[in-house]
Amino acid sequence: MTIVDVRTPDPKRFIPGATGDWEVIIGMEVHAQVLSNSKLFSGASTEFGNAPNANVSLVDAAMPGMLPVINKECVKQAVRTGLGLKAKINHRSIFDRKNYFYPDLPQGYQISQYKDPIVGDGKIIISIGPDRQGQFEDVEIGIERLHLEQDAGKSMHDQHPSMSFVDLNRSGVALMEIVSKPDLRSSDEAKAYLTKLRSILRYLGTCDGNMDEGSMRADVNVSVRRPGAAFGTRCEIKNVNSIRFVGQAIEYEARRQIGILEDGGTIDQETRLFDPNKGETRSMRSKEDAHDYRYFPDPDLLPLEFDGAFVEALKADLPELPDDKKERFVRDLGLSVYDASVLVSEKAIADYFEAVAEGRDGKIAADWVINDLLGALNKAGKAIEETPVSPAQLGGVIDLIKAGTISGKLAKDLFEILWNEGGDPAEIVESRGMKQVTDTGAIEKAVDEIIAANPDQVEKAKAKPSLAGWFVGQVMKATGGKANPQAVQALVKAKLGIEQ
Numbered sequence: 001m002t003i004v005d006v007r008t009p010d011p012k013r014f015i016p017g018a019t020g021d022w023e024v025i026i027g028m029e030v031h032a033q034v035l036s037n038s039k040l041f042s043g044a045s046t047e048f049g050n051a052p053n054a055n056v057s058l059v060d061a062a063m064p065g066m067l068p069v070i071n072k073e074c075v076k077q078a079v080r081t082g083l084g085l086k087a088k089i090n091h092r093s094i095f096d097r098k099n100y101f102y103p104d105l106p107q108g109y110q111i112s113q114y115k116d117p118i119v120g121d122g123k124i125i126i127s128i129g130p131d132r133q134g135q136f137e138d139v140e141i142g143i144e145r146l147h148l149e150q151d152a153g154k155s156m157h158d159q160h161p162s163m164s165f166v167d168l169n170r171s172g173v174a175l176m177e178i179v180s181k182p183d184l185r186s187s188d189e190a191k192a193y194l195t196k197l198r199s200i201l202r203y204l205g206t207c208d209g210n211m212d213e214g215s216m217r218a219d220v221n222v223s224v225r226r227p228g229a230a231f232g233t234r235c236e237i238k239n240v241n242s243i244r245f246v247g248q249a250i251e252y253e254a255r256r257q258i259g260i261l262e263d264g265g266t267i268d269q270e271t272r273l274f275d276p277n278k279g280e281t282r283s284m285r286s287k288e289d290a291h292d293y294r295y296f297p298d299p300d301l302l303p304l305e306f307d308g309a310f311v312e313a314l315k316a317d318l319p320e321l322p323d324d325k326k327e328r329f330v331r332d333l334g335l336s337v338y339d340a341s342v343l344v345s346e347k348a349i350a351d352y353f354e355a356v357a358e359g360r361d362g363k364i365a366a367d368w369v370i371n372d373l374l375g376a377l378n379k380a381g382k383a384i385e386e387t388p389v390s391p392a393q394l395g396g397v398i399d400l401i402k403a404g405t406i407s408g409k410l411a412k413d414l415f416e417i418l419w420n421e422g423g424d425p426a427e428i429v430e431s432r433g434m435k436q437v438t439d440t441g442a443i444e445k446a447v448d449e450i451i452a453a454n455p456d457q458v459e460k461a462k463a464k465p466s467l468a469g470w471f472v473g474q475v476m477k478a479t480g481g482k483a484n485p486q487a488v489q490a491l492v493k494a495k496l497g498i499e500q
Contacts, residue, residue, distance in 0.1 A: 003181075005231070006183060022225065023227045025185070026185065026186075027181060028194065030178045031217050032081075032209070033174065034175065036071060036077060036174060037073075046173055048213055060168055061106055068300055078176055079311060080314050081201065083318055085200065087121060090118055091307065091311075104155050104171065112148075116303075119146035122146070143179070146177065147179075149175050149177055187246070191244075191247045200321060219240070220236070220250060221236050222237065222249075224258055224261065235269065256281065270285065325344045329362070360395060364398055364401075397414055400426065406434060406435065447488065448495070451492075454471075457471070476488060
């Protein structure tokens with residue numbers, strides 16, 4: 001396979017070395033566990049967290065005479081993912097045996113796909129930014145292929161002082177290996193790519209993307225070169241299970257390779273592991289090539305074939321994906337690209353926002369969801385699914401602001417009450433006397449008192465009208481935040497003789 005360089009060297013992504021600039025080249029192989037109730041070639045459960053070896057069939061344990069049978073739902077999930085990646089769907093693909101020995105791989109080989117995968121060329125658009133001007137840069141990252149394969153089990157070395165245990169619960173679980181082209185040029189791009197890929201998979205419902213449970217992990221290929229030169233020798237960092245760790249591993253590995261080359265050494269093609277505690281990679285083994293695995297078509301499985309109608313039926317049932325949703329939010333709701341990007345980052349966040357925004361001002365809804373709700377969730381370490389404030393409750397807060405029942409300040413207080421105690425927003429405002437004061441007589445009395453008590457500040461404000469805001473703040477404070485801010489501002493300016 002000929003590797004094509006599609007990126008123009010960009011100085012802002014160069015890494016400075018002792019002898020000049022370097023460019024990092026990154027490709028990624030992401031293993032995403034297919035969301036299905038049973039494994040790729042057996043009926044055993046895929047439920048996470050069960051007791052060791054509870055999810056094992058005779059096929060998974062490689063008992064003599066047991067034959068694999070393809071799981072149709074896993075095939076559908078792979079095709080859905082390919083469609084979500086704007087990729088070519090191959091109507092004919094072949095399962096191969098990839099031969100290597102691991103204690104937790106009972107068959108002594110892995111059933112995978114080599115030359116004829118189920119999905120071919122595709123692409124993902126990632127956004128880098130915002131920069132100092134608030135602008136985003138969209139970068140297209142090519143997808144080389146997506147193929148189906150079975151996972152291995154797990155060896156456990158900490159259960160006994162002299163023996164290793166084997167858990168085959170994951171043995172035979174369906175994986176989609178999604179292989180990018182070597183189009184990534186920085187750790188930030190790599191993190192954005194993995195984040196976007198996980199988001200697409202979650203929107204599609206083909207993988208839950210839970211990296212901490214092992215259902216999504218990345219092998220990261222890293223090499224360095226002088227800008228515009230030929231590709232260098234790559235090293236593969238295996239099984240990185242965090243987006244943050246992917247960034248750290250790339251930063252360390254690029255610096256390690258640059259140091260070797262600048263000292264006159266050469267890079268050995270090898271497989272490495274990332275140690276998050278030390279923030280560094282270490283050698284694991286020399287890198288295998290395809291011929292080392294002795295691929296050949298699995299004699300127990302016929303070629304996988306389906307027609308165009310099968311693909312079209314799946315395509316017709318696809319959900320709205322992040323890029324399309326972001327475009328709609330910007331176009332129809334008037335949101336900024338940044339706000340829309342935040343809101344579509346997770347399907348659950350987008351769904352929450354749309355429920356709040358329905359029948360309301362989209363920009364106001366976006367501000368409350370992003371700044372108040374997501375801010376509170378982040379501070380509490382909670383996911384959107386764990387929010388104590390429902391879309392209906394947050395929508396109720398916005399409605400009360402629009403009706404003039406409460407001010408923005410009171411709305412913040414109301415949100416805190418809903419977060420901690422729950423309840424109906426309108427009933428809370430009524431029962432706790434939180435209604436905004438709109439009686440101009442009462443507001444005027446408060447304004448007069450503040451002006452009378454601060455003659456020096458009055459003279460300053462007349463000389464410098466921007467200081468009128470101080471009086472507005474004092475009146476709001478004196479009224480417990482209940483005065484209508486617009487009415488206060490108008491009265492202050494009128495009393496001070498400052499033009500509106």
